[in-house]
Amino acid sequence: MSAPVIRKASGPDSLVISDDCNHPANVICELCRLFFDKDWVTGTGGGMSIRQDNLVYLAPSGVQKERMKPENMFVMDLNTRDYLKTPDTYKPSACTPLFLSIYNAADAGACIHTHSQSAVMVSLLYDKEFRISNIEQIKAVPRITEAGYLDNTDELVIPIIENTLQEEDLTPYLAKTLMEYPAASAVIVRRHGIFVWGANIWKAKIINEAIDYLLELAVKMRSFGINTTGPLGIEKESPYHECSHHH
Incomplete structure (x- = not known):
């Protein structure tokens, strides 16, 4: 040896x-x-x-x-x-200028870019923003513009930007979106993927995992006719909802 x-x-x-x-x-x-x-x-x-x-x-x-x-x-x-x-x-x-603009705008300590299928699917189902509320996992996402984390009753909003031929060409659109959404922890790129950031890499990892869970869940909710931002109990209006009938 x-x-x-x-x-x-x-x-x-x-x-x-x-x-x-x-x-x-x-x-x-x-x-x-x-x-x-x-x-x-x-x-x-x-x-x-x-x-x-x-x-x-x-x-x-x-x-x-x-x-x-x-x-x-x-x-x-x-x-x-x-x-x-x-x-x-x-x-x-090719992500480098995008990461730099996130560090510049959001004072982040880490950035993650994935090609998550859930993020891509959500970009095909929503127009300018992804929104979800009344789900427990929302509590893992920080408020950014104020202290603490979102509540499960809060509405999580993630902006969606259009894809470009070259990834670095996204930079001006991302920078503009970061200014328009100062409380965002992520930006979805249509038909491409998602950028997620946090104060450090382990927080960014948690936020990325929580958001991907919510994106995947939203795709499933939509497939069963459940509105992702509906009030509690909205699922009872889904044609798939099973209610107990007492005769």
Whole structure:
């Protein structure tokens, strides 16, 4: 048995090689594998970024998410927009300008972009906004413009923007939407996917999971003729609702 190789990196690689499981480069790899298993990122689709102070860690373009390694990461200085670390074989993600505009507008600590089928389906069922209320899982989403989290009786609103031919061309539309919806934690891109952000990566993960649950649920509710923003008891009006008849 040969002795284990201790990975010590010098130069730019020292920004991404670490034995700390909470290091941003390690966390991005861990979550990309997890989201691959959930079918949220497939076939190089989707992206992820973590911001630590003025450093932004970015998953590269064209890499299979479940095989990503820390050395594949890009690291950017948020102030100068210069790359401090670039991998040998990969290009920067097309999501990069979108992530930067989210960091700029929302003061987020992490951004997640998935190609979730539930997000795409919702973009086909709703026009300019997705809305849902009176579901327990809404309580996982923060209020953003004030302290605390939404109540289950609150209405969660997620804006929907049109897709563009090139992903980076979404940037001005995303920036405009972030100004119009300061309380948003996510933006859906029609026929494409969703961007979700949070104060740090673990909060962004929770928000992403909660929102995807609500999107999937909404698609099912709509398929049974139940309004996602109807009052409590609206489901009784669905033709599929089973009520007990006493004779």
